[in-house]
Amino acid sequence: MIFILDRNTAANLYLNLLVPWETVYRDIPEKGGFDIRSKEFxxxxxxxxxxxxPLNTKSESDKEINENLSFGSEARQLAIFQIGNNSRARSLFKHLRNSVAHAHVERLKIKNKWFLIFSAKSDDKYVLKAQIQESKLRDFIAALKSTAKNI
Structure with a gap:
């Protein structure tokens, strides 16, 4: 059963993911400004x-996501997403931001653990599907931010 986000989680996503993207991370260069191999991430x-x-095109990400729609059935953390013209880290950050901004985040209990399911589409094709354990959200966001160079 899917649940709406509680206020604390919604505020956490807004203040720690969406606002930083809009005010700092969005302007970092698409290539070379992020490194998914950062120590923290x-x-x-x-x-x-x-x-x-990470997949190169919308068609590839859409196909992979549709073939692996086991999101919500296994208690695991994962992200399938399109890279496009961005680096892997920037693409993941950008798609997660879009998911939050467009209210495409759901809360789901799997094996007694709460998960957030993020999704984003472009031209009716999936560009992101991610499942992150809610109790690890702050650590995940901090790790994702660590991929930005020179911040």
Whole structure:
């Protein structure tokens, strides 16, 4: 069963993801301004078994997401997303921001843990589907921000 976001989670997403993107991170160059291999993000992925699957085109991301619509059935953290002309980290950040801005975030309980399911579409094709454990959201956002260079 899907639930609406509570105020604390909504505020956390707005203040820690959307506003920083709009005020700082959006203007960082598409290429070379972010590095998905940052120490903090790499540690987050390893420690939390967070899987990422960046794909080059909308068609590829849409196909992969539609073929793997097991989101919500397994208690795991993952993100499938389109890179486009951006770096991997910038693309993930941008798509998550768009998901929050357009209210495409759902809360779901899986095996006694709360997860946030993010989705974003462009031209009716998925460009993002992500599942992040709610209790790890702040750490995830901090790790994602660490991918920006010279901040």
């Amino acid at each position: 790499t540690a987050y992925k390893r420690d939390n078994k967070f899987e990422i699957k």
